[in-house]
Amino acid sequence: MTPTQIYNCQPTLTDSEVFDFCKTGYMMLENVVSDDINQRTTNYIEENGHRPLLNEGWFIEAVFQNPQAAGAVRSLLGANFALPIKLPNHRVNCPMSSQNWHRDGGSRYGPQVNHLQVFYYPQDTPPAMGPTEVLPGSHFFFSLQSWMGHYGTIRGAELTAAPAGSIFITAYSIWHRRSKSTATGWRNMLKYIYWRTTAPKRDWIAEPDFESGQPPNAKFSHPTHQQQHRNWFDAAEMYYWLCGETEAFDNKVGHDQWPPGYPVPNWTPENYHNF
Amino acid sequence: MKTTAQPNIRQDLLYIQTSSTALTSKIHGMLLLEDGEIIEPELPFLYHTPLDAIRDGWRVIQFPNAALMLDESKTYGLGCEFILEKIRGLDA
Numbered sequence: 001m002t003p004t005q006i007y008n009c010q011p012t013l014t015d016s017e018v019f020d021f022c023k024t025g026y027m028m029l030e031n032v033v034s035d036d037i038n039q040r041t042t043n044y045i046e047e048n049g050h051r052p053l054l055n056e057g058w059f060i061e062a063v064f065q066n067p068q069a070a071g072a073v074r075s076l077l078g079a080n081f082a083l084p085i086k087l088p089n090h091r092v093n094c095p096m097s098s099q100n101w102h103r104d105g106g107s108r109y110g111p112q113v114n115h116l117q118v119f120y121y122p123q124d125t126p127p128a129m130g131p132t133e134v135l136p137g138s139h140f141f142f143s144l145q146s147w148m149g150h151y152g153t154i155r156g157a158e159l160t161a162a163p164a165g166s167i168f169i170t171a172y173s174i175w176h177r178r179s180k181s182t183a184t185g186w187r188n189m190l191k192y193i194y195w196r197t198t199a200p201k202r203d204w205i206a207e208p209d210f211e212s213g214q215p216p217n218a219k220f221s222h223p224t225h226q227q228q229h230r231n232w233f234d235a236a237e238m239y240y241w242l243c244g245e246t247e248a249f250d251n252k253v254g255h256d257q258w259p260p261g262y263p264v265p266n267w268t269p270e271n272y273h274n275f
Numbered sequence: 276m277k278t279t280a281q282p283n284i285r286q287d288l289l290y291i292q293t294s295s296t297a298l299t300s301k302i303h304g305m306l307l308l309e310d311g312e313i314i315e316p317e318l319p320f321l322y323h324t325p326l327d328a329i330r331d332g333w334r335v336i337q338f339p340n341a342a343l344m345l346d347e348s349k350t351y352g353l354g355c356e357f358i359l360e361k362i363r364g365l366d367a
Contacts, residue, residue: 098315109349142349150290151353152306152315180315225294225303226350234350 005083006197007064012071015202015210021076022238023220023231025139025171026160029068033120033165037062041122045188050089053190063120064192069167075204076113076169076242077196084118084192091188094129094181101135101151107173109142111238111246113200115172120190124164130181131161132168132189136222138175140234148175156223202243282365285311289333289359291325296339296355298326303354310363325357333359 013021021027037058044053053059064070064083073081104117125131135141135157159179160168170176172193181187224231240249292304302322307314322328329335339355 140350141352143352147352150306151292151304152290152313153318153320154292154304154353155318156303223303225292225354227347230350 004085006080007070007083008080009065009067009070009074011075011204012068013075014205015207017072018075018204018242019210019235019239021169021171022235022242024136024222025174026134026136026168027072027170028160028162028166028168029072030166031163032066032068032167033062033122035165038122038164041190042188045089045091045122050087050091050188050190054085054087063167063190066167069118069169072169073116073118073194076116077194078198078200078203080197082195082197084194086192088191089188090178090191091186092130092178092181094183094185094187096130096178096181098130098133098180099178101148101154101175101177102145103143103148103173103175105145109173111234111241113171113238113242114196116194117170117172117174118167118192118194119160119170120167120192121162122164122188122190125160125162125166125187125189126183127159127161127179128181128183129161129185129187130179131159131187132176133157133159133179134170135175137220137224137226137231139171139173140226140231141175143175154225156225158222200242200244202245285363285365287361287363289328289361290356291322291328291359292352292354292356293325293339294354296341298329299324300355325359328357328359333361336360 017027041053041059041063044056044059060083107115107117119132121131123129135154137156160166162168220231226234237246237249240246286308287310288308290304290306291302293300293302302320302324305316305320305322307316322331325335335357337356337358339357343351344355
C-alpha cells in the first residue's frame with residue numbers, strides 16, 4: 001500500500017483562474033509534461049503496466065509534482081496537499097463507443113473542494129482517440145450515477161482533446177465520460193486524485209480589484225442548464241468556501257456587484273439568460 | 276413459451292432534456308433508441324423543442340417529474356426530461 005505523502009509548492013492560480021474553475025469545474029493545462037517523460041511513460045506502461053509508476057521517482061516528480069499542475073492543485077487544495085496513492089489507467093484500444101455519462105463514486109455534491117481528480121495524457125489525444133468529455137458546470141448538478149445512464153448528447157459538453165503531456169484538473173463531482181473514438185490504436189489516460197489536508201483559505205495569487213465584482217467575473221462562457229442565476233450563485237458559493245469565508249457568503253443578501261447570484265442592477269452580464 | 280410480445284412491432288424511444296416543462300422549451304440533451312439501436316444525435320439536434328418531436332409523430336410517455344423541482348438548493352439532473360415513443364412496424 002502506498003503511504004500518504006504530503007507535498008507543498010507555490011500556488012500559481014489567480015483569483016480569476018480560481019473562480020473560472022469554480023464556474024466550469026475543470027481546467028486544462030496543455031503540454032505541460034515534457035515529451036521525453038511522455039514517451040518514457042508510454043514505453044513504461046507497455047513494458048510494466050501502469051501501477052508501478054506510483055513508485056517511480058521520475059514519474060512522481062514530472063507528473064504528480066509537475067510545476068504547473070501542482071501549482072494549480074496547490075491553489076485549489078491549499079498547502080501540504082496529499083499526493084495520489086492510486087493510479088488507474090483508462091487504457092482504450094480504439095475505436096470504441098462512448099461511455100455513459102457519470103460522476104465518479106466517492107465524489108460528493110456541494111461547494112467544498114477537498115479532492116481534485118486529475119487526468120494525464122501521455123500521448124496525443126485528438127477527438128478521434130476518444131478523449132474524456134466533460135460537461136462544464138455539471139459539478140453543481142446533483143445526480144446519482146445510476147440515474148445518468150440514459151443521457152446522450154448534451155449541449156455544452158466539451159472534449160478534453162489535447163496534445164501529449166497535457167494534464168486536466170477536475171472538480172471530483174463533474175459529469176464526464178469517455179467519448180467515442182474512431183481512430184485505431186491504444187489510448188492511455190492516467191487518472192489520480194489529490195486531496196486537501198489543511199483548511200481552505202485565500203492564499204493563491206490575489207488580484208487587488210477582484211472582490212469589487214468587476215463585471216467580467218460574471219461571464220460564463222459555457223451554456224448553463226441551471227435555473228436562472230443559479231450558476232452564478234453556486235460558483236460564488238464555491239469560491240467563498242475556498243476562501244474560507246462561508247459564513248461571510250451566507251450573510252450576504254445583496255450587493256451592487258458581488259457576489260453573483262443576486263440580480264445586479266444597471267448592468268446585465270453575458271449569458272444572463274439560460275441558453 | 277407463451278408470450279404477450281408482439282413480434283411485428285418495435286418501440287423507438289426519444290429521451291430529451293429541456294430547459295423548462297414547456298413543450299416549446301429548448302432541448303439541452305437527447306438520446307435516441309431507433310430500430311433497436313442506441314443513437315446519440317449530433318448537434319444541431321433534429322428537433323428544437325418537444326413540440327417539434329410531437330409534430331413529427333412522437334408520443335409523450337413521460338413528462339418531467341415535478342418532484343425534482345421542489346428543492347431550490349440543488350440542481351437535480353439535467354433539466355426537465357420528456358420521454359417519447361414511436362411504434363415501428365417490422366417487415367414480416
